[in-house]
Amino acid sequence: MNAVTTRYIILWVFSAAFIAAFATYSSISNINLGQPEFITGYVLFGLMLGLATFNARKKLSMVPFGRSAYWLAVHVVGGIAALGLFFIHTGNVWPTGAYEQALAIVFYLVTISGIFGYIIQKIYPKRLVQTELEIIYERIPAELSELREKSESITIACTENTGSDTLARHYMESLRWYFQRPRFFLSHALGGAAAEHWINQSYQTVSRYLSEAEREYLNNLNDLAKYKSKIDFHFACQSMMKYWLLAHVPLAAAVLALIFWHVIVVNVYAL
Amino acid sequence: MMARPQRWEAPFGPEMTETEVEKLLNLPEFRAIDSESFPKHTPLSGILENDTRIMKYKSGDIVVREGDYGNSAFLVISGKVRVVINPSLPRSMIGRESTKKRNFIEALSQLWTNSSEPELRDTSRYGSQALRDPDSGDLTSSHVFIQDIPAVLNSHQTAELESGALFGELAALGRVPRTASIFAENDAELLEIRWQGLREIRKYDTEWRRKIDERYRENALKVHLKETPLFSDLEPEELEEVANSTLFETFGSFDWNVSYKRMREQGKSAEEPIIAKQGNYPDGLLMVRAGFARVSIKMGTGQRTLTYLGAGDYFGFDELWANKTTGEQSLQTSLSALGYVDILRVPAPIIEKYVFPKIKDNPKPLLTPSLSKSMEADAPMEWALDQRFINGTMAMLIDLERCVRCDDCVRACASTHGGNPRFIRHGRTFDNWMVTNACMHCEDPVCMIGCPTGAIHRSLDSGAVVINDDTCIGCGTCANSCPYNNIRLVEIRDLKGQPLRDPGTQKPISKATKCDLCSNNPGGPACVRACPHDALRRVNFQGEETFTGVKV
Numbered sequence: 001m002n003a004v005t006t007r008y009i010i011l012w013v014f015s016a017a018f019i020a021a022f023a024t025y026s027s028i029s030n031i032n033l034g035q036p037e038f039i040t041g042y043v044l045f046g047l048m049l050g051l052a053t054f055n056a057r058k059k060l061s062m063v064p065f066g067r068s069a070y071w072l073a074v075h076v077v078g079g080i081a082a083l084g085l086f087f088i089h090t091g092n093v094w095p096t097g098a099y100e101q102a103l104a105i106v107f108y109l110v111t112i113s114g115i116f117g118y119i120i121q122k123i124y125p126k127r128l129v130q131t132e133l134e135i136i137y138e139r140i141p142a143e144l145s146e147l148r149e150k151s152e153s154i155t156i157a158c159t160e161n162t163g164s165d166t167l168a169r170h171y172m173e174s175l176r177w178y179f180q181r182p183r184f185f186l187s188h189a190l191g192g193a194a195a196e197h198w199i200n201q202s203y204q205t206v207s208r209y210l211s212e213a214e215r216e217y218l219n220n221l222n223d224l225a226k227y228k229s230k231i232d233f234h235f236a237c238q239s240m241m242k243y244w245l246l247a248h249v250p251l252a253a254a255v256l257a258l259i260f261w262h263v264i265v266v267n268v269y270a271l
Numbered sequence: 272m273m274a275r276p277q278r279w280e281a282p283f284g285p286e287m288t289e290t291e292v293e294k295l296l297n298l299p300e301f302r303a304i305d306s307e308s309f310p311k312h313t314p315l316s317g318i319l320e321n322d323t324r325i326m327k328y329k330s331g332d333i334v335v336r337e338g339d340y341g342n343s344a345f346l347v348i349s350g351k352v353r354v355v356i357n358p359s360l361p362r363s364m365i366g367r368e369s370t371k372k373r374n375f376i377e378a379l380s381q382l383w384t385n386s387s388e389p390e391l392r393d394t395s396r397y398g399s400q401a402l403r404d405p406d407s408g409d410l411t412s413s414h415v416f417i418q419d420i421p422a423v424l425n426s427h428q429t430a431e432l433e434s435g436a437l438f439g440e441l442a443a444l445g446r447v448p449r450t451a452s453i454f455a456e457n458d459a460e461l462l463e464i465r466w467q468g469l470r471e472i473r474k475y476d477t478e479w480r481r482k483i484d485e486r487y488r489e490n491a492l493k494v495h496l497k498e499t500p501l502f503s504d505l506e507p508e509e510l511e512e513v514a515n516s517t518l519f520e521t522f523g524s525f526d527w528n529v530s531y532k533r534m535r536e537q538g539k540s541a542e543e544p545i546i547a548k549q550g551n552y553p554d555g556l557l558m559v560r561a562g563f564a565r566v567s568i569k570m571g572t573g574q575r576t577l578t579y580l581g582a583g584d585y586f587g588f589d590e591l592w593a594n595k596t597t598g599e600q601s602l603q604t605s606l607s608a609l610g611y612v613d614i615l616r617v618p619a620p621i622i623e624k625y626v627f628p629k630i631k632d633n634p635k636p637l638l639t640p641s642l643s644k645s646m647e648a649d650a651p652m653e654w655a656l657d658q659r660f661i662n663g664t665m666a667m668l669i670d671l672e673r674c675v676r677c678d679d680c681v682r683a684c685a686s687t688h689g690g691n692p693r694f695i696r697h698g699r700t701f702d703n704w705m706v707t708n709a710c711m712h713c714e715d716p717v718c719m720i721g722c723p724t725g726a727i728h729r730s731l732d733s734g735a736v737v738i739n740d741d742t743c744i745g746c747g748t749c750a751n752s753c754p755y756n757n758i759r760l761v762e763i764r765d766l767k768g769q770p771l772r773d774p775g776t777q778k779p780i781s782k783a784t785k786c787d788l789c790s791n792n793p794g795g796p797a798c799v800r801a802c803p804h805d806a807l808r809r810v811n812f813q814g815e816e817t818f819t820g821v822k823v
Contacts, residue, residue, distance in 0.1 A: 004805050061683030061801040062381045064794025068679065072803040121675045121804070129671045129703045136697055137676060241675045 007070070011077040019084040026088050040089040041266070045259055047082050051075055052252055079114050099265070103258045110255050113248040120244065124237040127191070131230045137238045140182070143231055148179045151224050158217035167214050170206040171221075178202070178225060188236035195229040279317065283343075283465045284324020292319045295462065300346060300435055309475045322468025328352070328455035331416040335439055336365040337452045338728055340719035342525075343465045344440035350459025353429040354438070355452045360427070364417060365452055365725070371791075378793055381686060388768035389691035390761045392782070396741050415724065415742070417454050431456070440483050441491060443469055445561055445613055448729070466525055488514050492615070495560065499583065501626050509625045518555075518616040522546050523562070527610035528717040528754040531659060535754070540657060543607040546586075546614060550601050553590040555618045556626075559583065562612035562715060563661055568604050575646070576653050577604060579661055581714065581813060591622055592634060609659060610715070651818040654701040659754065661812040663711025665735065665788060667694060667798065668817065672703040673806035683801030684786075691761060693786045694798070704818060709798075710757045710786040712736045714813075718749040718758060727783065735788045745781035758785045 022040055029036035054075040057065055065071075086107060087093060095104050128134075135143060155171040158164070177183075178198070187194035203222050210218055295301055296316065306315045325348070328334060334352055335341060337359050345352075373381075417423055432438060432453070442449045443466045464472070473480045492514045496502040502513060522544045524530055531541045547557060549569055559580045566586065567574035580586060586606045593600040655661055676696075684692040694709030716736050719727050726743040729736055738749070750758040762779040764770050771780040788809070789796050799807055810817045 058679060058682075058801070060379070060382065061679070061797050062687045062792060063375065063379050064800065067800050068803040069805045125674055125676075125806075126672045126703075128676075134671065134697070134700050134705060238676050241677070 004069075004073075007073050008077065011073055015077045015081040015084075019081055019088070022085060022088050037089055040085060041263070044082060044085045044089050045263060047078060047085060048256060048259060051078050051082065052256060055249060055252075076114075076118055079111065083111050099258075099262070103255070103262055106251060106255045106258055110248065110251045113244060113251060117241075117244040117248055120237075120240055124241055128234060128237055131233055133227075133230045133234065135231060135234050137234075137242065140231060140235050140238075144179075144181065144228065147224055147228050147231070151175065151179045151221055154217050154220050154224070158214055162211065162213050162217075164211065164214055166209050167206065167217055167221075170202075174202055174205070175221065175225070179228065182232045182235040184229075184232060185236045185239070188233045189240050195232060196226075199225045199229060279321040282321040282324075283463070283468070287320050287324060289320070291325065292316050295319050295323070298346075298348065298435075300437070303478060304472070304476045308477075309471075313471055313475075315472070315475075318468045318471055322471070323462050323464045326461045326463050328459045328461065329416065330455055330457045331418065331420050332455045333365055333415045333417065334453045334455060334461065335442075335449045335451075336415070336725045336728075337449055339442075339449045339722075339725050340716060341439055341442045341449055342720045343463045344443045344469050345438055345453075346462040346464065347432055347434050347436045347438075348460040348462055349434055350461075351456040352432045352436075352438075352453050352459055352461070353424075353456045354432060355423070355427050355429050355454070357428045360417075360423070360452045364423075365415060373792055375793060378687075385686060385690050386768060387690070388764055389685075389689060390763045390782075390784075391689060391766055391768065392740070392763045392771070394765055394771065420454075420456065423454075437482070440469060441487055444473070444483070445487075445491075447491075447561060470525075484519060487519070488517075492517060495558075495615070499558065499585070501556075501585070501588075504629050505625055513617060513621055513625055516618055516621045518618070520546075520614040520616055521612070522564075522608035522614060523611040525611050526717075526720075528752055531610065532754045532756075535658075541610075541659070543609060546606040546608055546612065547602055549603065549605040553587045553594065553600075553602050553619065555616045556588055556591060556622050557586040557606060558615040558617065559585070560613040560615050563609040564612050564614075565607045565609050565656055566604050567607065574605065574607075576649065576656055579609065579656055580606070581661075588634070591619055592627070592630075594619075595623060595627055596633070609656065609661065651701055651704060655706075655812050655817070658699055658706070660699075660706050660711065662713040662715055663706075664714055664811045664813075665809045666711035666812060667707045667709035667786070668808050668810045669696070669705045669707060670703055670806045670808075671700065671705055673804045674705075674802075675804055675806075677803070679801045679803060680798035680807050683797040687789050687792050687797045688784075691784070693784055694757070708755070708757050710736060710753075711755065712786075712788065718753045720752060721748045723748065730790060733788065733790055735790055736785075737787045737790055738783050738785060740782055743782050745783060747781070747783065749783050758783055760784070 022043070026036040026040060029039075054071050057068065057071050061068075086104075090100070090104070095101060151171070155168050155175075158167045184192075184195040184198070186192075199222065202225070203218065207215060207218060296306075296319065301315070301319070304315060309315050309318075326334075326345075328350070334345060337355075423429075438453060439449065441447065443464075473483050493510055496505075496510055496513060496517075502510065505513065523542075527541070534541050543565065546564060547553075549567075559582055561582055564580045564586070566577045566580060568577055569575075586604075587602065590600050590602055660666055678696060681692045681694070681696050684694060694707055696707055698705050698707040698709075700706075712735050716727075716729065718736065719729070723746060724742045724744055726739045726741075727736065727749045728739065745760060747760055750756075750760055760781040761784050762770060763782050772778065773780060786796075794800060796809055799809060
């Protein structure tokens with residue numbers, strides 16, 4: 001068992017004990033006609049604030065606040081624990097009251113976006129390695145532009161050297177669209193083979209009309225198209241890995257704001 | 272007709288004239304040399320004209336600094352120089368002002384003190400390191416000098432070197448750091464001989480070879496042998512005998528980094544001279560004194576790497592032992608040079624006479640565990656060897672199956688280095704491993720060779736290769752020498768964010784930058800701390816577990 005697995009097992013055990021303790025407390029307190037919601041609510045609020053500090057830790061990388069990997073482990077396990085504590089606090093999965101329901105929706109969205117982010121970060125890196133290509137996200141536009149230029153020059157060279165405009169026509173009708181910018185985002189993100197299928201179809205569509213000399217140029221274009229497909233795949237996966245946080249972080253800020261107001265309302269009217 | 276030796280296309284000292292060469296040939300040290308023993312294509316006068324230069328030092332000038340990686344030796348022509356024996360000169364005095372490590376608050380303050388403009392420098396610091404005319408472009412003048420020589424003489428044990436003394440040859444030929452600082456006591460004229468020329472003179476003149484080898488045997492070999500477990504139990508007179516019988520051999524090119532860089536750019540494999548071939552008779556124990564060597568075995572039509580050896584490791588022991596105990600055995604593996612390797616060959620009869628009698632139990636074969644590994648398990652190491660990453664002691668290795676390409680490591684590096692990262696999250700890949708373009712803090716730091724101010728050096732505290740920004744003159748020698756392209760020149764700005772330009776040429780002022788393992792910051796490398804997915808590690812390629820598991 002490697003150190004990362006050990007780390008997560010320890011945290012999961014600790015988290016399970018934490019949830020079990022609060023579930024027991026809540027149950028006993030309810031039997032005794034107590035109000036366990038106050039304790040569980042404040043603990044949940046504290047836990048949510050704690051989880052939010054992970055983002056601050058990322059901004060303070062120059063200070064030795066411990067390894068970010070430990071923080072992530074606590075954040076992941078703590079996030080799931082917060083979901084358990086949320087159920088204990090509300091007593092069911094869907095609270096009563098419009099405001100609380102709004103809060104629950106945002107809370108669930110934060111949790112779902114977090115789980116989604118965690119899952120894609122486990123899956124995508126392995127799939128990216130399988131492309132046998134590594135590219136920095138910010139360099140993708142420049143790389144695509146270079147590919148576009150290459151594909152255009154191949155097409156022009158074909159027309160100039162063979163005197164036929166069949167490939168050029170196909171390029172203008174079909175391939176130009178493909179080389180213009182990243183394509184098949186959703187298919188790449190979901191693990192589909194739409195791009196590969198499109199490239200093969202495109203090849204077969206025009207191949208029958210080409211001479212041997214022209215086919216050489218088409219083969220070169222096909223190689224470029226396949227290479228671009230890998231870059232598009234990187235674009236899709238890396239975009240997903242970067243931009244899921246654009247949902248998770250603002251939603252987390254929103255849930256904290258809603259909780260804050262919820263605490264004020266509860267303290268003013270319920271006590 | 273014969274092509275002019277390539278290195279002579281760029282003479283060491285462009286100002287060397289025939290008159291000066293004549294003068295040098297009249298010095299007793301060169302007059303004693305039989306110039307007829309040199310081949311026609313490499314005459315002694317040619318060596319003196321192209322591989323040497325005359326350096327003039329003013330009183331107090333530092334000639335060599337302790338810890339520097341030099342590629343030349345010095346012969347005192349006139350004047351006096353002094354070797355500082357004990358204690359060493361303070362680091363600030365030799366142009367290596369050690370920077371203070373930030374405390375927690377200072378580290379945190381970077382959050383608001385970091386400017387939006389990168390690479391700001393406090394230029395007032397640049398005058399504080401006793402630099403002597405760094406902009407003159409004259410590399411034959413010293414840049415760092417001692418201001419109070421009597422104080423140094425009073426507080427340090429020193430030795431005087433007068434006309435005719437040769438020093439620095441061990442560092443120049445052995446790719447080891449200078450062991451002491453040497454400064455000019457009064458105005459002195461020295462002949463600096465680059466390693467190529469020194470190697471030729473040693474090769475063709477028996478007296479120079481005898482002198483150099485004798486000094487090596489006396490000053491370094493015995494210590495080296497004593498530190499090797501096989502010889503540590505030997506009596507002083509036995510050690511003397513072993514030292515006297517040991518042969519010195521070099522394999523590969525001293526400036527391997529230049530040819531390696533060229534081959535890498537062309538996508539070719541670097542050459543590996545064979546040191547010992549599988550199937551040959553083991554005529555001695557081969558000890559690696561400097562550099563790296565690959566141990567391989569024939570497999571199909573190629574060679575499969577079993578392991579590699581670095582300084583202090585030895586080869587051929589198993590076969591020598593087998594020859595003594597079970598009968599004749601030829602070499603079971605081959606040894607080839609990865610880059611430049613210095614080998615000490617201790618003859619077999621000497622090993623049999625002095626080492627084997629001290630061994631009581633049958634020693635365990637050294638290579639058995641390596642042979643049991645699968646080819647797949649060995650593949651990453653084969654790759655690391657081919658890429659010469661084995662030179663790295665703190666290389667940045669990223670597991671791409673864990674890395675989510677979030678660039679938290681790059682941002683962390685930038686925030687601890689004034690807004691500009693000191694590495695690029697890009698580099699050579701093999702399977703799911705990437706060695707990024709970050710300084711690897713090499714075992715053999717070729718980047719240090721030729722730095723005119725000694726600004727790039729190995730930190731005494733951490734062993735990391737660091738650049739003293741105050742003494743770096745932005746010449747780019749280190750960046751050009753680095754075979755892995757891990758050093759970058761950046762254009763600097765003043766504290767107001769204005770780009771700094773040379774008043775004469777109007778060219779921007781540059782400084783060399785590279786990963787310094789966050790030596791000024793608390794908590795170690797920020798990149799490692801910042802990685803949320805345990806994907807990034809700093810590894811020593813000599814470690815067994817470089818490509819396995821996650822060290823936390």
